[in-house]
Amino acid sequence: MNIKDFAVERYFARYEFTAQYMLSSSDCDGYPMNYVLDLASDSEKTSWDTLKLGYTETLGSPTLRKAIKQHYKTIDLDDIVVSSPGEANFILMNILLNKGDHAICMSPMYQSLYQIAKELECSVSFWKPTEEQNKWHYNPADLKKLIQANTKLIIINFPHNPTGFSPEMNDYLEIIDIARHYGIPIFSDEMYRFLTHNEHSGLPPMCDLYENGISLWGTAKTFGLAGLRLGWLTSKNKEFLKKVESFKDYLSICNSATSEILATIALNNMDKFVQPNLQKIQSNIVLFSEFHKRNNHLFDFHKPKSGSTAFIKFKSNETSFQFAEKLVKETGIMLLPSETFEYGTSHARVGFGRANMPEMLDVFQKYITKHYNS
Ligand SMILES: Cc1ncc(COP(=O)(O)O)c(C=O)c1O
Known part of the structure; x- marks a missing residue:
């Protein structure tokens, strides 16, 4: 059986555990085990301990x-x-x-x-x-x-x-x-x-x-x-x-x-998980909007109405795959190009669920300033 590669997963496989900065993840940072167990009711705790x-x-x-x-x-x-x-x-x-x-x-x-x-x-x-x-x-x-x-x-x-x-x-x-x-x-x-x-x-x-x-x-x-x-x-x-x-x-x-x-x-x-995730996503969207204002010569950005991701569109001549490859090699920032979605060559996914977004955007800004004359 000839199965076509799952392009997003293959791209992640190359960088998810080696690149320093994940700017394209669709999930939020994983909660630690203790965070979950500390919320357990008495009966849930017993189920866990006697499992x-x-x-x-x-x-x-x-x-x-x-x-x-x-x-x-x-x-x-x-x-x-x-x-x-x-x-x-x-x-x-x-x-x-x-x-x-x-x-x-x-x-x-x-x-x-x-x-x-x-x-x-x-x-x-x-x-x-x-x-x-x-x-x-x-x-x-x-x-x-x-x-x-x-x-x-x-x-x-x-x-x-x-x-x-x-x-x-x-x-x-x-x-x-x-x-x-x-x-x-x-x-x-x-x-x-x-x-x-x-x-x-x-x-x-x-x-x-x-x-x-x-x-x-x-x-x-x-x-x-x-x-x-x-x-x-x-x-x-x-x-x-x-x-x-x-x-x-x-x-x-x-x-x-x-x-x-x-x-x-x-x-x-549920609220103990969703509310911190939403707060993180929303404050990262604000940061990214400001980042976009400083760099709107390079890409378009539509603020997401929901979810943890957005799909930006590059205005430069290079393909998003070329952009992403150069970026990850020089800075360690992984950006998922739209080629992996079989959706043209101009877009890339940005994920808002990571706490280190401020640091990622600082590094990204330096890269843009150096190469794209911001
Ligand atoms: C739309 C959509 N459906 C399903 C999944 C799969 O979820 P899981 O990673 O829990 O298997 C994903 C993961 O990225 C997704 O984005």
Whole structure:
């Protein structure tokens, strides 16, 4: 089997553990273990202290699923299957798509959300954004135009990695109306849920609004707990979830026992994780906006509405890949070029979840001043 490289992951593999500064990470700094355990209730502490490292339940422990359920309006314990996000995505596509089917996916996008469909020999159309009036926008009318007779899945991701876009509620409902009208399931990747930068708390999960909707959420982005490798699919489609459970027997079978307890503690104390993450992201966005003002001859920047990333656009003649390679070699700052998103050669992702952003921007500024005559 010839699997195409996951370009973002391959680029990270080159630099994530060797470059000094990660300016493109989509996750926030990971919380220390003690931070999580100090928040445990008495019963969670007992579960941790007496934990036996055997197999766990395929669907995820009832305690963990109860902790998940509280963050949804209409979801029951048996509407949840816990897995790793990547595995969940792989299983979902294998269940819902067959060779020759058509899927629609946002672009730019986390590659596994469309690559697996392609590996299954499906055709994929990309729902592209406009970049006007200093903001990103995905227009539901453009999505509608992409629907074909054999469209079997619509794949969306809000808050969106990498643009930071989130639709207004009326556009979100319009997407659902379109899918419902044509009888197409929506796979909604909500990995950045609750990372919203204005007064309202963000969009409701798809599984709460659309009977044919499947939501994916996990611990990596919202919580800053990527190392747990945990996520969960939620849906009211019981037949689909039964198939997910059966498919999982061929892959991980069940989840990590330690991760399940730590995720339970995090879900039961969500604000303690989300609020510090949001504060860090928001103050880094302010710093980056100032940095942009000083360097707007070099790149455009649309402030993200949500999530932990933005997608900047270079104005220089070199490709973003060339820019990123020179930058990391000279300064140790890793910037993810848009070539890794198969989205042209002019953009790059910036991540706001790292505490050392001030230092990174100082180093970056010196580099720009030296080479781009700021
Ligand atoms: C949109 C999106 N979905 C899924 C994932 C996968 O999450 P995890 O790293 O927890 O497997 C990522 C990670 O970057 C992502 O950005």
